[in-house]
Amino acid sequence: MLKEERFQQIINQLNLNHKVYLDQLSNLLKVSVDTIRRDIKELDLQGKLKAVRGGAIAHSSNPHNxxxxxxxxxxxxxxxxxxxxxxxxxxxxxxxxxxxxxxxxxxxxxxxxxxxxxxxxxxxxxxxxxxxxxxxxxxxxxxxxxxxxxxxxxxxxxxxxxxxxxxxxxxxxxxxxxxxxxxxxxxxxxxxxxxxxxxxxxxxxxxxxxxxxxxxxxxxxxxxxxxxxxxxxxxxxxxxxxxxxxxx
The missing domain is CATH 3.40.50.10470 (Translation initiation factor eif-2b; domain 2)
Known part of the structure; x- marks a missing residue:
């Protein structure tokens, strides 16, 4: 699975559950926990989610303006x-x-x-x-x-x-x-x-x-x-x- 595809899967899971866990994503996407951790760190830097210990949580969906x-x-x-x-x-x-x-x-x-x-x-x-x-x-x-x-x-x-x-x-x-x-x-x-x-x-x-x-x-x-x-x-x-x- 390409990195961009993993990113989309992570965002999809986050939209469904408001939070995701490293081990669950590792099992779902068939990659190592370290790979998921790097993916989440990159998505955090892009402003797509908030990385936390053990996984990530969503940003608010409300408009900011x-x-x-x-x-x-x-x-x-x-x-x-x-x-x-x-x-x-x-x-x-x-x-x-x-x-x-x-x-x-x-x-x-x-x-x-x-x-x-x-x-x-x-x-x-x-x-x-x-x-x-x-x-x-x-x-x-x-x-x-x-x-x-x-x-x-x-x-x-x-x-x-x-x-x-x-x-x-x-x-x-x-x-x-x-x-x-x-x-x-x-x-x-x-x-x-x-x-x-x-x-x-x-x-x-x-x-x-x-x-x-x-x-x-x-x-x-x-x-x-x-x-x-x-x-x-x-x-x-x-x-x-x-x-x-x-x-x-």
Whole structure:
């Protein structure tokens, strides 16, 4: 079997199962474990998967560009937003990151809710700027146009000086062992500081984002207080239950 054919078989198995193991692929493709290990390393360098000990896991299938994500899985995001609303209480300081899931929550916040919202998201600010009961703090910095958020030193410093009650984190990839990860380095650093500056972190993750990983670590799974998803019965959530994470 040619190397390109092995690559395609590995990707096919990954699409079916979200994860693959060296020994299983070795048996399936009739080549040595060392050959499979080299194949996975090369596919990782190509950005096709995430190599981990003993095999590989998939990247998230969700689009990364904010505009492409706006209408993607919109009903699931509305469902998650409804579950998030009871977590809000008057007087809280809350961090919203730049995800489309957090934007869905911003759209759904009750008019009589008194909050301070800190965010680096231009779309979130646009939604909340007319809300008289919400004090909006916007993090300056360099524009990351793909996500319509600010990133960089000034953004990180802003969130380091904050002490928030909750952080609502839009998730690109979430894995029980590999934690919350992101495809962009600068954005991952901002998200990391957001979690460190909050008493509790709420991860907003549609089912297809579970058991996937990207190159840059945001935080380990045990730093998450609550996972909000559109299907709380998904078997991929079992490892998070075992970690004591609340799942809504």
């Amino acid at each position: 904010f505009i492409d994500r706006l209408d993607y899985d919109s009903e699931a995001k509305k469902s998650m937003a409804k579950k998030a609303i009871p977590l809000f209480h008057n007087g809280q300081t809350v961090i919203f990151d730049g995800g489309t899931s957090t934007l869905a929550i911003a759209n759904m916040l009750p008019d009589d809710l008194h909050l301070t919202v800190a965010t680096n998201s231009f779309p979130v600010v646009t939604i909340l700027k007319e809300r008289k009961n919400i004090n909006v703090l916007f993090a300056g910095g360099q524009l990351f146009s793909e996500a319509f958020v600010t990133v960089g030193y000034d953004t990180i410093t802003f969130f380091k000086d904050l002490r928030a009650d909750l952080c609502f984190l839009g998730i690109c990839s979430l894995h029980a062992q590999h934690g919350v990860t992101a495809p962009n380095y600068e954005e991952s650093k901002v998200k990391k500081v957001m979690t460190e500056s909050s008493l509790q972190t709420v991860a907003l993750a549609t089912p297809q984002k579970l058991d996937t990983a990207e190159p840059y670590l945001v935080c380990t799974a045990d730093k998450i207080s609550t996972i909000i998803t559109s299907n709380h019965d998904d078997k991929k959530l079992t490892p998070f239950h075992k970690l004591g994470i609340e799942v809504l």
